[in-house]
Amino acid sequence: MKVRTRFAPSPTGNVHIGNMRAAIYNWLFARHHGGDFLLRVEDTDRERSTPEAIQTLLDAMAWFKLDVDEEPLYQSTRMEAHLEAAELLLSKGMAYKEDKGGKGQGECIIFKMPGNDTSFEDGIKGTLSKAAENMQDFVIVRSNGTPVFHLANVLDDIEQGVTHVIRGDDHIENTYRHIALYQALGADVPNFAHLPMIVNAQGKPYSKRDGDAFVGDFREKGFLGDALFNYLALLGWSPGDDREVMTRDEMVEAFELARCQSSAAQVDLRKLTWMNGEYMLKLPLEDFEAAFFQELEKAGIEADPEYAKQVFGLIRERVKTVADIAPMIGYFFNDDYEYDxxxxxxxxxxxxxxxxxxxxxxxxxxxxxxxxxxxxxxxxxxxxxxxxxxxxxxxxxxxxxxxxxxxxxxxxxxxxxxxxxxxxxxxxxxxxxxx
RNA sequence: GACCCCUUCGUCUAGUGGCCUAGGACUCCAGGUUUUCAUCCUGGCAACACGGGUUCGAACCCCGUAGGGGUCGCCA
Missing domain, CATH: 1.10.10.350 (Arc Repressor Mutant, subunit A)
Known part of the structure; x- marks a missing residue:
């Protein structure tokens, strides 16, 4: 059966590097197996899922050159199907209605856990299991009539024919529920693999407060998409030999879930910077030059192109990120430079x-x-x-x-x-x- | 608290019972090359969380303990 993976973010205006890494791993896995990589936009939160937020998401994927094999599926278009499935479960006695009080407007639909112990083979962590007594029934349709994440997510994965769900290990608990849902819906249960989190120095999930947490932050700091891709791919995965700076093809060729780490990882900006420097050195001259002129413009420097090109020649090999450029060349264009x-x-x-x-x-x-x-x-x-x-x-x-x-x-x-x-x-x- | 997951140098990792006096990379330090700066080269510092087993032999297998994290929403 053809491998099909997906990236299913909810657009919020920012793309977290942990999510992006999950996208990279899904892409790498699909490409390694000659399968399909799909995008599903989980845009049911209409407040946050603005056109701009969706564009930010698409830009991030383009920056990393994550090409998809089918048109993106927008979850908001699937509400009717989700509700139909809930009705079906209701009619089969696999779900029930109840007024749990909470949000007021009456009855919600609750999925009934089947009552058996569950275990599955995680592609990264091995056999994972949970006893029936530790799993509770859960809401699949709110009392306001809208479907909950669990239902929508599973139904859409079935709709898109996803064979391998590769996501963060904060979803492990959800997976037990989702497996029950697949079975109740009469669908094949996909393979699951849970990726460890990216954490800060304290071991907590890496967030905005810890520094650069979003793809855009790294882009602004002058990192190259290819370099960050390579770095993120290696954060939690290794090819098994000593290779670190690798081409796309090499990564696709070597990628295996079994070689993924099962413990959390920290971002090391110094190593990323080093790796970025390696990529800068390999950058085709015209691309580098274009970036150079872009930085000049950003810094508000107007100069004779020939002169600027000569300056570029001088600094070309000593730049680690494109953001290094501007501070390095001020005195070429301005006589009032500061003395250290x-x-x-x-x-x-x-x-x-x-x-x-x-x-x-x-x-x-x-x-x-x-x-x-x-x-x-x-x-x-x-x-x-x-x-x-x-x-x-x-x-x-x-x-x-x-x-x-x-x-x-x-x-x-x-x-x-x-x-x-x-x-x-x-x-x-x-x-x-x-x- | 309950349930689940995780634990090799500061960081990212190699290692799946003997090849491990634990290898590589980043960082840092010391030399050398470059009669400037940077690069580069060589070398160095630095880790199997702890305690029990199993075994002729354990970083690797088993059991505990400790520590960290996740989940326990009509969020996704």
Whole structure:
């Protein structure tokens, strides 16, 4: 039988990374088995399920390149079918009506648990079971006439022909109920697999309060969709060997539920950042360049495209997330860059530096061609003849022209800035800090 | 509280009775390469929750204990 999995979120305007990871695992599982991956939008909460919220959901899936094989099923269109099924259960004596008081408007429909112990093979956790005495009847249609999650969810999974339900392990208790519902409805019980939660350092479910919890947060921070996909896939699953940075195809090929972890996991932003850097390095040049120009625009920097491209060449290999770009390049486009106080104190305001910078300025002025090779050779000669160390010359020059201690290779950096800017900045630095 | 689930370095994980003096990755630290910055290379720190069994042999099997989490809605 063909494998069919689904992602069944309720659109709330934000997509939690735990949910997204569940979506990724469903997708990976379906693709691994050559099956179908479906989307069901559980939009019965009309308040929150706005068109914008649904769009946010679709955007997140597109960002992760989670392609679906059929048109999405919107749960709100299925209410009639849900209620019909409830009537059927009622007529068969598998459910009953009762006024439980609570919400006022009369009788609700309650599903009668069949009274037998239940156990099932969880694809991740193994055999799970629960005694009949620990399971109670539950409401499937509210007294206001609307179907409850359990009913709708099971019915829609049957409707969509879902063979494998892969969801968070906070649903384990629901699964016992759902199995009873499948059986009462005369449907095949699908396979279940329960994924551990993503938790915070305290072991509690990871939430907004713990930091970045939504897909959008990571996107804004400059992470790449492919990198986050890879990271999330590995958070709770491993291919069994030492591979970590993997292509989509490799992940699809290697994915198995049996290799999924059954304990909770924490997000480690440092490792994600590292992994993102690995992906940045592999990014096709034009994609990276496009992202670069987008960041320029975001930072409100207007610049000559040719000049900007040269700057891009300098920083291309030292960026871990696209959000790193803007803070790294300010001084290329703005003469009023800030000086790092610590750098000024430790490297600039020392004996002899004023003189060194003045001499370097002189050398640069008299250079025939102010390019990478020219400045390189000139400074080497200067270091040799002056008896100063390399650090004692390069560091002050770097700080003078950029305000910071670290950055791209110094000589190409000087070449991109150009002689006029470099001379002007050296002058200003001497005046401002060394006189 | 009842029921259910979980427990290997700080974090993500490998490990399914001998290959484990427990491997990899991120982070951190120390050297080295780069006569700047970053990269890179090498090395190091660091874990089987605890207690009983079973076995010639246990991270792996069984039973307890402890700790953590989930569920117990006319939310999804």
């Amino acid at each position: 106080p610590k750098a000024v104190r430790k490297k600039l305001q020392k004996d002899g530096v004023a003189d060194t910078l003045a001499q370097v300025k002189g050398i640069f002025e008299s250079l025939e061609t102010f390019d990478e090779a020219g400045t390189d050779k000139a400074l080497h000669n200067f270091v040799e003849s002056s008896g100063l160390g390399f650090g004692a010359v390069m560091a002050p020059v770097r700080i003078a022209v950029s305000g910071v201690q670290s950055g791209p290779d110094l000589f190409p950096l000087l070449a991109v800035l150009g002689r006029d800017r470099v001379l002007e900045r050296i002058c200003r630095t001497i005046e401002q800090f060394l006189s």
